[in-house]
Amino acid sequence: MATSTKPVLHGYFRSSCSWRVRIALALKGIDYDQNNVNLVKDGGQQVTDQYKKINPMQQVPTLTIDDMTLSQSLAIIQYIEETRPGPHLLPPDLKKRAQVRMICDIIASGIQPLQNLYVIKKIGAEKDSWAHHFIQRGFEALEPILKQTAGMYSVGDEISMADICLVPQVYNAERFKVDICQFPTIKRLNQTLLKIEAFKVSHPSCQPDTPAAMQA
Amino acid sequence: MATSTKPVLHGYFRSSCSWRVRIALALKGIDYDQNNVNLVKDGGQQVTDQYKKINPMQQVPTLTIDDMTLSQSLAIIQYIEETRPGPHLLPPDLKKRAQVRMICDIIASGIQPLQNLYVIKKIGAEKDSWAHHFIQRGFEALEPILKQTAGMYSVGDEISMADICLVPQVYNAERFKVDICQFPTIKRLNQTLLKIEAFKVSHPSCQPDTPAAMQA
Numbered sequence: 001m002a003t004s005t006k007p008v009l010h011g012y013f014r015s016s017c018s019w020r021v022r023i024a025l026a027l028k029g030i031d032y033d034q035n036n037v038n039l040v041k042d043g044g045q046q047v048t049d050q051y052k053k054i055n056p057m058q059q060v061p062t063l064t065i066d067d068m069t070l071s072q073s074l075a076i077i078q079y080i081e082e083t084r085p086g087p088h089l090l091p092p093d094l095k096k097r098a099q100v101r102m103i104c105d106i107i108a109s110g111i112q113p114l115q116n117l118y119v120i121k122k123i124g125a126e127k128d129s130w131a132h133h134f135i136q137r138g139f140e141a142l143e144p145i146l147k148q149t150a151g152m153y154s155v156g157d158e159i160s161m162a163d164i165c166l167v168p169q170v171y172n173a174e175r176f177k178v179d180i181c182q183f184p185t186i187k188r189l190n191q192t193l194l195k196i197e198a199f200k201v202s203h204p205s206c207q208p209d210t211p212a213a214m215q216a
Numbered sequence: 217m218a219t220s221t222k223p224v225l226h227g228y229f230r231s232s233c234s235w236r237v238r239i240a241l242a243l244k245g246i247d248y249d250q251n252n253v254n255l256v257k258d259g260g261q262q263v264t265d266q267y268k269k270i271n272p273m274q275q276v277p278t279l280t281i282d283d284m285t286l287s288q289s290l291a292i293i294q295y296i297e298e299t300r301p302g303p304h305l306l307p308p309d310l311k312k313r314a315q316v317r318m319i320c321d322i323i324a325s326g327i328q329p330l331q332n333l334y335v336i337k338k339i340g341a342e343k344d345s346w347a348h349h350f351i352q353r354g355f356e357a358l359e360p361i362l363k364q365t366a367g368m369y370s371v372g373d374e375i376s377m378a379d380i381c382l383v384p385q386v387y388n389a390e391r392f393k394v395d396i397c398q399f400p401t402i403k404r405l406n407q408t409l410l411k412i413e414a415f416k417v418s419h420p421s422c423q424p425d426t427p428a429a430m431q432a
Contacts, residue, residue, distance in 0.1 A: 058357070059326070068311055070315075072318045072321035074317065074321055074325075076314075078313075079313070079317075082310050094295065094298050094299055095282070098295035101294055102286055105291050106287070108321070109290075110329065112325070113325050113326065113330060114330070122346075138273070141273040141274070144272050
């Protein structure tokens with residue numbers, strides 16, 4: 001399936017959806033190149049005609065892989081899961097797979113889109129309280145679900161896509177000053193996961209495009 | 217895998233995410249019961265303590281199936297796909313699967329959440345133009361993608377999850393007065409799909425909770 005060309009990740013250090021893909025690539029041990037798409041400089045490089053050709057939604061991440069251009073982080077991660085060896089990102093048990101996907105979708109459809117850059121830009125002055133509201137609301141739902149599904153990680157004792165979505169969303173929550181101490185399961189999972197190499201090397205604080213002032 | 221108990225879909229006739237699940241159940245030929253959750257009456261039945269227990273996000277749909285309570289339409293549909301016989305909702309070809317998931321996620325993460333009831337309620341008076349803006353923006357991205365991937369249906373010549381997401385989103389687009397004629401591929405796919413039995417029987421105009429004035 002794999003071609004000899006390295007995948008290229010078009011992403012941005014602080015984009016939580018780019019981080020999701022970086023974690024998946026790291027967990028699978030896939031070597032890749034990064035093409036940095038600065039979402040804020042000069043109105044954003046994602047709105048250029050050149051970038052719109054590879055991602056008409058004008059978002060990051062986009063992954064070019066196996067002569068294909070794929071957008072949407074969960075679609076990308078599931079393609080990697082289905083075509084590459086390495087640790088499973090979805091558990092073999094079908095009920096657990098469903099729980100993993102449910103948690104991913106709560107984050108990817110129910111929380112993250114509402115605090116995405118192009119959305120909060122449209123909100124204007126109240127953007128921080130808007131983002132805070134929807135992350136807080138989402139975490140209030142996620143906490144009791146994770147309390148039921150979690151073992152050492154979000155679903156049982158193996159790392160999955162649910163963990164890949166959780167950690168970047170906690171990072172965003174902290175940016176928007178949501179108090180994570182309200183959510184003991186989320187807090188515990190995040191702390192555990194941040195110690196894992198794949199989550200560390202993919203962290204926004206140490207990417208090629210991380211500004212010096214934000215480096216770890 | 218299946219138990220003898222019929223699945224129960226907690227949904228609302230006009231919810232596009234409930235409609236997605238109804239289409240999937242119909243395509244697979246799965247018999248189910250409906251529990252109607254009126255999203256608007258008395259401030260919405262989704263916010264009751266009773267419903268929050270099965271869906272902490274206070275959203276529809278939720279499916280109780282195989283002694284499990286699942287939320288998030290795409291997680292539900294993929295569980296059905298992985299556990300039930302019948303026509304594939306994801307193509308066997310791995311690149312096409314990725315395209316299907318990309319299209320699903322553009323709709324499920326990039327468009328639908330921004331025009332969801334609990335979001336536009338927070339927008340207030342400008343909610344219609346807000347919803348119009350994000351659906352228009354999303355369809356401008358989706359049209360060139362579908363132009364490349366579509367055959368008779370959204371990806372090639374077999375019905376998939378991409379079609380399941382597309383038709384309810386077009387229904388929402390029409391509600392918010394987005395002119396579908398701007399998007400010839402989307403328009404053509406929608407017209408083709410609406411002729412298929414599974415899309416007809418699951419349509420918001422003919423559900424048990426459809427108000428008389430909105431019945432087809």
